[in-house]
Amino acid sequence: MSVFIIAEIAQAHNGSIQKVYDYITALAGTGIDAIKFQTHIAEAESSIHEPFRVKFSDQDATRFDYWKRMEFSKEQWVEIKNRCDQAGLEFMSSPFSNAAVDLLEEIGIQRYKIGSGEVNNFLLLEKIAATGKPVIVSSGMSSFQELDETVAFLKDKNVDFSILQCTTSYPTAPDQYGLNVIQELKDKYQVVIGYSDHSADIGTCIAATALGAEILEFHAVFNHTDFGPDATSSIEIKDIPVMTKSVRNIALSRKHLIDKSNNSQFAELKRIFEKSLSVNKTLPKGHILTFDDLEAKKPKGYGIDASQFETVIGKSITKALQKWDFLTESDIEHE
Ligand SMILES: C=C(OP(=O)(O)O)C(=O)O
Numbered sequence: 001m002s003v004f005i006i007a008e009i010a011q012a013h014n015g016s017i018q019k020v021y022d023y024i025t026a027l028a029g030t031g032i033d034a035i036k037f038q039t040h041i042a043e044a045e046s047s048i049h050e051p052f053r054v055k056f057s058d059q060d061a062t063r064f065d066y067w068k069r070m071e072f073s074k075e076q077w078v079e080i081k082n083r084c085d086q087a088g089l090e091f092m093s094s095p096f097s098n099a100a101v102d103l104l105e106e107i108g109i110q111r112y113k114i115g116s117g118e119v120n121n122f123l124l125l126e127k128i129a130a131t132g133k134p135v136i137v138s139s140g141m142s143s144f145q146e147l148d149e150t151v152a153f154l155k156d157k158n159v160d161f162s163i164l165q166c167t168t169s170y171p172t173a174p175d176q177y178g179l180n181v182i183q184e185l186k187d188k189y190q191v192v193i194g195y196s197d198h199s200a201d202i203g204t205c206i207a208a209t210a211l212g213a214e215i216l217e218f219h220a221v222f223n224h225t226d227f228g229p230d231a232t233s234s235i236e237i238k239d240i241p242v243m244t245k246s247v248r249n250i251a252l253s254r255k256h257l258i259d260k261s262n263n264s265q266f267a268e269l270k271r272i273f274e275k276s277l278s279v280n281k282t283l284p285k286g287h288i289l290t291f292d293d294l295e296a297k298k299p300k301g302y303g304i305d306a307s308q309f310e311t312v313i314g315k316s317i318t319k320a321l322q323k324w325d326f327l328t329e330s331d332i333e334h335e
Helices: 017-029 061-071 074-087 099-106 123-131 145-156 181-187 201-210 237-255 262-272 304-312
Strands: 006-008 034-037 090-095 113-116 135-138 161-165 194-195 215-221 276-279 294-297
Touching: 006 237, 017 034, 017 074, 017 237, 034 074, 034 099, 034 304, 061 276, 074 090, 090 099, 090 113, 099 123, 113 123, 123 145, 135 145, 135 215, 145 161, 145 181, 161 181, 161 215, 181 304, 194 201, 201 237, 215 237, 262 304, 294 304
Parallel strands: 006 034, 006 215, 034 090, 113 135, 135 161, 161 194, 194 215
Antiparallel strands: 276 294
16 A cells, blocks of 8 residues: 655645745655645636635635635746656646636646535536546545535546545544544545545544555645644644655555464564573472462573463472572473
């Protein structure tokens, strides 16, 4: 099992193209596979009636104004993608309109991410399906019933898709992570399942990997105090290398399953780590052994196995023993 790791920038750039470039530079070499953006085209996806999710600044009178400020031109998107390519990271972006799909097609996107809010936007799904590219669908506000419909739609269009367990809550509290859903989604849909994180805790993605997630997406930010709606739900860039290293190790460990039903595999180690019975005091010939006379010493094989201590209790010894002598079968009187 390998894990595809996506760092989500979303709106952490706050509309600054220079900030986007800074993020790409900072994320190169952190162990991730892809940088994800969101492609917003205010007129195509929103209206002045859209409510704010969080009104985090007075800079924008409406959420529409905010989306407008988050837009980049086609030339800027081309440059963003070029810089991702140069950094060795896949450029990804979630479209929030069919117009955004057209834009992303023009700049040569490899695959699509469907944000949780677009799961039942079949107009968008139809548009993306027509590109023939793979799709990652998030499920932050979808019940199984809703996902069933999306899955049926994508299957019908022969789309190569995977699903991310996600909770649309910023930041997500531990009792809402829904890590249990990873296996439930695997069992139900039999496709690649991942985890889209808003917990601001590197442990969550590591745990998701241990539970079988094969795609991870988390929000990346320079600092939790940075501007933006997702800053407090994000992972700080300085912490990402530790997380990606753990994720890779856990993913590797999942490929190499240990078979506890095979006992012989431990024989060599047991020779080193296990113990033989000895006596903990000098004892005269004929002494009747009690529990308090016994000790277990390394290595195994020099006396009666320590695991067999009960067989010698109540038995007399055939010769005098010195303190810390191993206790062997010939030292025990057998009637
Ligand atoms: C909102 C998005 O994703 P998620 O629902 O996984 O947070 C996104 O990809 O833009």
